[in-house]
Amino acid sequence: MRRYAVLPLVLLTVGRTYAQCPVNANGTQTIDVTSCCSNGLSFYDDGGPAGNYGNNRRDTVYFVNAGGRLQVSFSSFSTESGPDRLHIYDGTGPNAPLIGEYTGTGSPPAFVSGSDTVTMIFYSDGSVVQGGWAATVSCVSGLSSYYLGSGSPTLTVSCGDFYTFVDDGGTRGAYSEGVDDTVTFTPNSASSYLVAAFPYQLSLGAGDTLWVWSGGVGGQLLAVFTAGSSRGDTLAAPQAGASLTFRFKSNTDGNRGLGWSARLYCAGSPAKPVSYMGAGLRYVACGPAAQLYRFYDSGSPGLLTGRNNYGNYANNEARVLTFASANLASPVQIRFTAFNTENSVDWLEIYDGASTAAPFIGRWSGTNPPPLLQSTGPYLTVRFSSDGSVNYSGWVAEVSCLDQPLPTAYFMNQPNRTEQVCAARFYDDGGPEGPYNSPQVRTFTFCPSAPDSYLVVSFPYDFLLARGDTLWVYEGPPANPQAQLLGIYTLRNEGEQIATTLPGNCLRFVFKATSSTPLRGWAGVVRCISTPQPSITYMGHGVRRLCNLRFYDSGRPYRIGDNGRGTYGNYANNERDTLLFVSPAGCGGVQMRFTAFTTEANLDLLRLYNGGTTGSSAWGPYSGSSLPNAGNPLVSSGDSMLVVWYSDGSTNYSGWTAEVSCAGKPQALINGAPFGPLCPRDSVELTASPTGAGYTYLWNTGATSPSIWVRYPGGTYYVTVTSPSGCVAVSPPVQVSFHAPMDTTVQVSGSGVGTTTLTAMGCMGGLTCTWINCTNRQSVGSGASFTPSQAGWYAVVLYDPNTGCRDTSACHEVSGTTLLPVGKARVHLWPNPSSGRAQLAASVALSRIEVWDLEGRRRFSLEGPFYQAELEVSEVGLYLVQVYTIDGGRQTLRWHVSR
Numbered sequence: 001m002r003r004y005a006v007l008p009l010v011l012l013t014v015g016r017t018y019a020q021c022p023v024n025a026n027g028t029q030t031i032d033v034t035s036c037c038s039n040g041l042s043f044y045d046d047g048g049p050a051g052n053y054g055n056n057r058r059d060t061v062y063f064v065n066a067g068g069r070l071q072v073s074f075s076s077f078s079t080e081s082g083p084d085r086l087h088i089y090d091g092t093g094p095n096a097p098l099i100g101e102y103t104g105t106g107s108p109p110a111f112v113s114g115s116d117t118v119t120m121i122f123y124s125d126g127s128v129v130q131g132g133w134a135a136t137v138s139c140v141s142g143l144s145s146y147y148l149g150s151g152s153p154t155l156t157v158s159c160g161d162f163y164t165f166v167d168d169g170g171t172r173g174a175y176s177e178g179v180d181d182t183v184t185f186t187p188n189s190a191s192s193y194l195v196a197a198f199p200y201q202l203s204l205g206a207g208d209t210l211w212v213w214s215g216g217v218g219g220q221l222l223a224v225f226t227a228g229s230s231r232g233d234t235l236a237a238p239q240a241g242a243s244l245t246f247r248f249k250s251n252t253d254g255n256r257g258l259g260w261s262a263r264l265y266c267a268g269s270p271a272k273p274v275s276y277m278g279a280g281l282r283y284v285a286c287g288p289a290a291q292l293y294r295f296y297d298s299g300s301p302g303l304l305t306g307r308n309n310y311g312n313y314a315n316n317e318a319r320v321l322t323f324a325s326a327n328l329a330s331p332v333q334i335r336f337t338a339f340n341t342e343n344s345v346d347w348l349e350i351y352d353g354a355s356t357a358a359p360f361i362g363r364w365s366g367t368n369p370p371p372l373l374q375s376t377g378p379y380l381t382v383r384f385s386s387d388g389s390v391n392y393s394g395w396v397a398e399v400s401c402l403d404q405p406l407p408t409a410y411f412m413n414q415p416n417r418t419e420q421v422c423a424a425r426f427y428d429d430g431g432p433e434g435p436y437n438s439p440q441v442r443t444f445t446f447c448p449s450a451p452d453s454y455l456v457v458s459f460p461y462d463f464l465l466a467r468g469d470t471l472w473v474y475e476g477p478p479a480n481p482q483a484q485l486l487g488i489y490t491l492r493n494e495g496e497q498i499a500t501t502l503p504g505n506c507l508r509f510v511f512k513a514t515s516s517t518p519l520r521g522w523a524g525v526v527r528c529i530s531t532p533q534p535s536i537t538y539m540g541h542g543v544r545r546l547c548n549l550r551f552y553d554s555g556r557p558y559r560i561g562d563n564g565r566g567t568y569g570n571y572a573n574n575e576r577d578t579l580l581f582v583s584p585a586g587c588g589g590v591q592m593r594f595t596a597f598t599t600e601a602n603l604d605l606l607r608l609y610n611g612g613t614t615g616s617s618a619w620g621p622y623s624g625s626s627l628p629n630a631g632n633p634l635v636s637s638g639d640s641m642l643v644v645w646y647s648d649g650s651t652n653y654s655g656w657t658a659e660v661s662c663a664g665k666p667q668a669l670i671n672g673a674p675f676g677p678l679c680p681r682d683s684v685e686l687t688a689s690p691t692g693a694g695y696t697y698l699w700n701t702g703a704t705s706p707s708i709w710v711r712y713p714g715g716t717y718y719v720t721v722t723s724p725s726g727c728v729a730v731s732p733p734v735q736v737s738f739h740a741p742m743d744t745t746v747q748v749s750g751s752g753v754g755t756t757t758l759t760a761m762g763c764m765g766g767l768t769c770t771w772i773n774c775t776n777r778q779s780v781g782s783g784a785s786f787t788p789s790q791a792g793w794y795a796v797v798l799y800d801p802n803t804g805c806r807d808t809s810a811c812h813e814v815s816g817t818t819l820l821p822v823g824k825a826r827v828h829l830w831p832n833p834s835s836g837r838a839q840l841a842a843s844v845a846l847s848r849i850e851v852w853d854l855e856g857r858r859r860f861s862l863e864g865p866f867y868q869a870e871l872e873v874s875e876v877g878l879y880l881v882q883v884y885t886i887d888g889g890r891q892t893l894r895w896h897v898s899r
Helices: none
Strands: 028-032 041-046 058-064 067-078 085-089 097-101 117-123 131-141 145-146 154-158 163-166 179-185 195-202 209-214 219-224 235-237 246-247 259-267 274-277 280-284 291-297 318-325 332-340 349-353 358-363 380-385 394-401 410-412 416-421 425-427 440-448 452-463 470-476 482-489 496-497 506-513 523-531 535-538 540-542 548-554 576-583 590-598 607-608 618-622 640-646 655-662 670-673 683-689 696-699 707-711 715-717 719-722 729-732 734-736 748-750 757-760 767-774 781-782 790-802 805-808 813-814 827-830 839-853 858-872 877-885 891-896
Touching: 041 058, 067 117, 097 195, 154 259, 163 179, 179 195, 195 209, 195 246, 280 394, 318 332, 332 380, 349 410, 349 719, 358 452, 410 416, 410 440, 416 425, 425 440, 440 452, 452 506, 576 590, 590 640, 683 719, 683 734, 813 839, 827 891, 858 877
Parallel strands: 028 058, 145 163, 154 179, 274 291, 280 318, 410 425, 416 440, 535 548, 540 576
Antiparallel strands: 041 131, 058 117, 067 131, 085 097, 085 117, 163 259, 179 246, 195 235, 195 259, 209 219, 209 246, 219 280, 291 394, 318 380, 332 394, 349 358, 349 380, 425 523, 440 506, 452 496, 452 523, 470 482, 470 506, 482 540, 496 535, 548 655, 576 640, 590 655, 607 618, 607 640, 670 683, 683 707, 696 719, 715 734, 719 729, 748 757, 767 781, 767 790, 790 805, 790 813, 827 839, 839 858, 839 877, 877 891
């Protein structure tokens, strides 16, 4: 095995010529540019600065700056596009890293070599000639290099220069077999960020791997390069002063690649990592300061091999690259800002996982970029394939790690399991990348961990069952989660969203598999929402038994080209699908109303049957661009409607959007206004509709009356209405809000008339404060403090001019008498009459309060001891308030409650 610690001498096959500036290409030449370093060497094709190059040229020129590097820039470039090409290599000869192959009229980009030699090889055919090129070759001092060697050295990178790092085969040959070496590079500045770029070459053989960490081995993994080409990639240490560690391991199977030539340099600020469509695994940094990962097709700038234009991807590509969140605990997001591939021929595919065996998200081709996509786990995998003809500019994308934790993953691998969650991932027992097991019958129940929430389970990317296998979905309360069947899912149903109709209800999944060839199953996402949402179904398979459903054709918006789709969201060619809609018990017929409809006229046909079989009477067939039934609802006479869809093998269109409901379902609403913000002492009556004989009601407060009264602090309210036929509907929730209560605390200091001061602790912030006599309700003072001049009961009234709200403190007694006879407590009830709330204050401690209606029913009670209390009842009427003191006394007051 060859091991090097310093850059070897460059061996040339021809004699060295010291340059006479300028130089024209002429056969095989080795040019020592040191004599021209001061002003740079002018380099032209064989025709010189004014003439064309000749036909059938085979010119090879080696430019050498011993002990240094070279900078090359072109001021003009023109060759016959295609046949006449200039090849540029960073090193000696065609086995060195290829910088690029150039043809046509676009000038090669300026560059600085990583070695002391640049090779340029020009080929022309026997026909058309052009003006050629004009270039300047200059000297760049300094050449720090490391060839992968034995041991695990740590090398320092000078932040004023860059370091060249190559495999043990050097710039001209393949690396050795059986290598397992590690090297660490550290910046010499603790405030700088170390960057490693592979601008021209990174090519590994089958089974060979290059790992890159920030820090040492076992630190933060940045990339894993595997078999194939990954040229153009740039990696960056995420922290200032951090090192980069490389470990390379090759096997002994005889498959070797050309290896790599990397540039290591320092950046003053965090650098964005870059990946071109290569091979292996790239880790995306997480956290608020993390840099976005820039992601391009394989056409790194200046590369033209097999391409028609600069920066285009190549022909006959078949590449797979996976992105992962660096913490493996957050989802990955990819956003495309440009996209251009050969339509319907060159395809980009994206998978929700660590390989192409993961759930398939979609397939794209043409000029419309994929939508914003997010993984359900920590991985996203991208696969690109191109044919052998035309190639295009490819894509520009950004990959980021979302600053949110991944929800817990649950697998249907137990006979019966229940979990309370509001965020989860849900898989069959085969996980995200494997088929489920068969035979099996298993049950999994999700209940919301927030009891007032609605549970939603969606299958955004994958849902595929073998024929004969079924997933049954039920909804019900925690005590009976299998109360109502929502659907039976068979075959293919990706995109499905299943939502509970009642807050706090659970979703139960029962999976029955009998197939001898099970498929990949499903990948679901579980979440909680505060307001109800309709369920969503695409033209799939099975049975749907819901009264609030959005229904689309099979063309999910993120997918293109799958099974012959030509445009985003279009249905596929050669579809033959049947879907049955059933109304829940007592809810009347199935009602379907189309709001959008476009299919291939007279060829792609939709039929709806007034019943559960194709033997029922039919509506349609519908095709073209007219809404079925002119956009009016189609209503089945029974509880079932069968939908049958057929598309041929040619053109496909955007399909349809429809709303599915139940004709006999009541429209539950809550009436009452205003809903706020109200003053803390106000109340509002909420009334459910519809009303009438046979309707029953259940509010989320537990009340069963048609109306309820709401007082501070308010909240969210909804009502479940059951029709006389037994159909259940839930009202949209209403939010009743109140202004924040004012502080009515009164501090009492002193004793006796003329010396007792009452201070309103909440009298601040622009509030108006008025003191009143509780006996006659007359104003006796204003401001934050008040000193009564005569005995009595006093309170402060606070008024907020910004909200219009008033609030009154408890009444406080000021008296010249400090002791009262036993059982002779002075008690005050305020306000009286009131709207259902009142305050009670006493001059001695109370042991108990009871509130009785005139029918002898106790409606309220409170145990002491206390001096003040707040009373509350919900119904209008006259009440008796019995007050018990701790010394054994008792008094009875009358309390009038009105609205």
